[in-house]
Amino acid sequence: MPPQRLKVACAGLGRMGKRHALHFLNRTPRAELVAASSPDDAEIQWARQHLEPFGVRLYKDYDEMIKQEGLQAVVIASVTTVHAEQAIKAIDANLHVLCEKPLSTSVEVSQSVVDAAKKKPNLKVMCGFSRRFDASYRDAHDKMDGGRIGRPSIFRSQTCDMLDPTGFFVAYAEFSGGIFVDCSIHDIDLALWFFGQDSQVKSVVASGITAVQPELRKHQDRDNAVGIVEFYGGQIAYLFASRMMAAGQDDATEIIGTEGKLQVNAQPMSNLVNIYEAGGVRREIPPHYYGRFENAFVTEANEFTACCLDDGKLPMKLTGAVQAVKIGCALQEALVTGKKIWFDEVGRRSEKALL
Amino acid sequence: MPPQRLKVACAGLGRMGKRHALHFLNRTPRAELVAASSPDDAEIQWARQHLEPFGVRLYKDYDEMIKQEGLQAVVIASVTTVHAEQAIKAIDANLHVLCEKPLSTSVEVSQSVVDAAKKKPNLKVMCGFSRRFDASYRDAHDKMDGGRIGRPSIFRSQTCDMLDPTGFFVAYAEFSGGIFVDCSIHDIDLALWFFGQDSQVKSVVASGITAVQPELRKHQDRDNAVGIVEFYGGQIAYLFASRMMAAGQDDATEIIGTEGKLQVNAQPMSNLVNIYEAGGVRREIPPHYYGRFENAFVTEANEFTACCLDDGKLPMKLTGAVQAVKIGCALQEALVTGKKIWFDEVGRRSEKALL
Amino acid sequence: MPPQRLKVACAGLGRMGKRHALHFLNRTPRAELVAASSPDDAEIQWARQHLEPFGVRLYKDYDEMIKQEGLQAVVIASVTTVHAEQAIKAIDANLHVLCEKPLSTSVEVSQSVVDAAKKKPNLKVMCGFSRRFDASYRDAHDKMDGGRIGRPSIFRSQTCDMLDPTGFFVAYAEFSGGIFVDCSIHDIDLALWFFGQDSQVKSVVASGITAVQPELRKHQDRDNAVGIVEFYGGQIAYLFASRMMAAGQDDATEIIGTEGKLQVNAQPMSNLVNIYEAGGVRREIPPHYYGRFENAFVTEANEFTACCLDDGKLPMKLTGAVQAVKIGCALQEALVTGKKIWFDEVGRRSEKALL
């Protein structure tokens, strides 16, 4: 008898939901995609063609889906606004949860997922920060852990999307939580990973512009933003997020230690091809984050599955996801108000920190 | 009812056989690994643990395995010396065949597989030149096809393995066919792909040394060799193969056209990490070809499967595999004798070609 | 009769003074080094050997030197604390001046040089921001001017020195003006160059740490610092300066526009050599800024000379040097106080800017 496979449902079949569904269907040998849900007719239509023939049961209603007999886990890839609610319902239904980032654009709502998860310690509840599963980031983290750069001190990271001239991001900004919560959340999570999950933020400050999409201002958002995050313990992360890259997805990270520096993707590339032509030497770069992180998402699916089946330790704590949202929201507030925001050593907002 | 999956057996469970078996087991959604064979006890032992629990039936005898009820295809990853024999038996048993390169180190024996396959035009019989499935090589080929470099004229390619100080390659050389047949066969196949599958070789010449393993000479082999292959039609491929790289696998290719040049892997790398440290900036490179070509092997498994199930067209002709062996053997002969070897326009050896 | 050559004196013969003296002696065909001064015996000793034999007259006293018959220009490479005083004296003596950066660590004192220069419009008075003469920066600026990246919007730049374990920087910090005035002044000047010389700073904010040299705190300095500079007009520069690089000098700049991005030295290198060895592929990087910018200093000497002889236009305005010091000092203050500092649209400090 072959070993048991984890029975997984996928909530949401938008851009990322489709990918998660296919990863669990085809590229996660120890998992079995048994259900998928979407309130959207076009998405259900897609699923009839790509999922149903392989034994995946489809639902328009999430609540119905999570009652399916034998279901063990849910991957939540629906719109951000329902992440937390769906996660809590799944926890209540005794299902393992892999939830797309962020848990919520609100710190309090994010915390409510943590609170729900705490009551069911047997469940695996993970927020999907995909970069933690990327081979290059992992290699960099291993090298740091191995002492190769001394004490990590400065962290630079950027999440820069290719310009989408359709104006999609303007509508999207209404619910995204803003550029720091939507994009930089990844960089913030990485900073916490490299500096230590329990690093305490001391201050944040940020500046931004609307270089190509001034309408973003009506949603209190920007298309380019930089921020500085100070941590107690003497470490600094500085971040850049942008929506206007010409060449493609340009996500780079540097970890600067007392004895060395690690770079991840400082020279982005689609593949190993160089083109020599009139004008010089050119390489292409991935147009979107999925081109950069596809393998990381697949690894995430497989490792989450293994943790559920083997009662293993998740590679990251759920509380970190709240901390990341908290820093992201503070940066967004600093971006809009122009103010520097301080925190005391137990994480409460304070008017002025000691220097 | 889920769509039918291709029932595949794996012959040989050595280094590459294990990988093929796992690819078909876990990473080829439309295939189902149902059987595996090896005459080697240790390999069978490995399979008991990693394959049998998932419903894979194990055989010590290849001939028994290919009789298994319902079997549709065989991937042959056994020692090179039995490739052709096993392939022909599989064809006779009406099985699709994916055979590791080379079909044989002998042109005549390789041709016998082609002859067998010709009699069963309904079967898919493919020699696994993995680089044809590599995303970077494919991108380069697409760009060439798209006219981006004009007419391809000069082809440079190298297959350079990391030094294995155990002396493994000396024993291996007895049956490998020599460095041009074992390593450069990939580069030769690529040359035929980029110059056109029906390119006719005009001459070959080669030189080699034993820089680190003089004992290779007893098997008429070398640890470093360079060769030049002229084609009718005015194209030249020049090749380098080595067994003594210090840094890792170093396989690079350039296609030089009348209006541009394409490079594949001219700057090898394991991943996207750079390490800044005393001494400068360093990046690691894959220690072995599998580190470079893992994804290509998985793509190969999936595309072969799709061709079998959908009666699709294989991405390359089996006759090309004979042509590659023919050129590889001629280079090996040129290497050992020091002579330039000429061919006439229909592919027969000739004493002297017209210039 | 050969064309006239500019008669130049060099003030200060420390690390950079020696280089300037030799550049004017040997690598500036239209100039003639006729004098050099230093109050330091060891430096004079060096000059007896390397300058005097070529007809350069030596002085212990700057004031004496600038009286030398026929002298036309002075390059000032003495300690920062006397830059302004020596520059003003030279101007008063009707000499052209090339002054090492910064004019002073004080805005007011820097301005006094500008004021003196204004009274002698026939004189060429330039502050030596060497990167303006670097071929790569110039190429990037030309490309930006040519519209290749649309409107420049975000500017990232770093000046990162190799760790000097002797503790030199601690003593040096007493007079250097701090890491933003000493190192980032170059990046600030570049930001002004790329965003437009008349860009008005709106706010600055900064954070820093002492990761390797805690004693720097006694001079109100840090060994790593990041800062954000907002400009009226909707542009942002963000900066990083460090004293603890392991691999060597690591000065990189990015100019991000609405339609593209330009990078300068994002992959630092000493030369065009790659070393493949156990552990991967390595390249060396220059240990010091002179290794990176030697040719820029030589170009600076030649272009300054040409401007003096031909009454040409200097490549940059002296007022920019004051603006750079002003921003550097504000960043340094923000670094120490933790406060965000605002400016109104005419450059005066303001308690709170309108957003």
Add this chain to the structure above:
Amino acid sequence: MPPQRLKVACAGLGRMGKRHALHFLNRTPRAELVAASSPDDAEIQWARQHLEPFGVRLYKDYDEMIKQEGLQAVVIASVTTVHAEQAIKAIDANLHVLCEKPLSTSVEVSQSVVDAAKKKPNLKVMCGFSRRFDASYRDAHDKMDGGRIGRPSIFRSQTCDMLDPTGFFVAYAEFSGGIFVDCSIHDIDLALWFFGQDSQVKSVVASGITAVQPELRKHQDRDNAVGIVEFYGGQIAYLFASRMMAAGQDDATEIIGTEGKLQVNAQPMSNLVNIYEAGGVRREIPPHYYGRFENAFVTEANEFTACCLDDGKLPMKLTGAVQAVKIGCALQEALVTGKKIWFDEVGRRSEKALL
């Protein structure tokens, strides 16, 4: 009294002659350009403007020039066909000689320069292989000498010019000696430098095509050629030369040793700028060899000057220049005849070498 400067004349004021003249005039502090000659009116016209005002005396006749009072050295940058004759005349006139490569396209004529030089051991006679003065090649050579790659065994090098669509190279080919003598001579010289100046060639073989300029065949030349040079001692150099690069000058070299590999210019670049734009990331590369080697030519001028003034040891032996021409001519012959050419251990042509 300033130290004496070497009085130098420049013969030939074509493309490279102009550069040599200006290097000795402006960028070689210990030399003084005192004379220049050209039979060409346009070149003399150029010199009236750029050299004469600085005290350089001009001649239409080389023989007249070398009689100039006080002259100490000649740099010969005239057409290749008169290199040897002019060099011998200069030697006879007791002048030091820096002669552009090659001494001649004929081995015998090249040897006649060596013979003349032998009679005047006090004179410095050097053939200007500029790459020997390039900082990157020197760094690579130093690293090899330091044992960093073990025993150098395989040498790959290419000299690839940008396509000149004017057809210049066709006319040029009549006197250039062919692509191996004109272009690859540099790579051959480098091979001799890295493998040891006294390396004995064992065999050469070559192939070539006319991909863009079929008219080259009337001068027995090709626009793309590859060759293999075997040395006694078990070392191999393999070479590529091309006239049809789209992107610019593409000269790369690899030295592969038993314990590592050194690359020089494997990723050509004009400067340190990367351009991110629609289509990916691009860097420019130098259009011509002077863009790549300008600094090497200047170093050459300075070191040659120092050797003459200080009676120093030249960085390379003149006999090496004959050896390089000999190998280049043999490759050219192999290219045209299609034959492999063998040499015995004392350098004489032989019908068949022992293997």
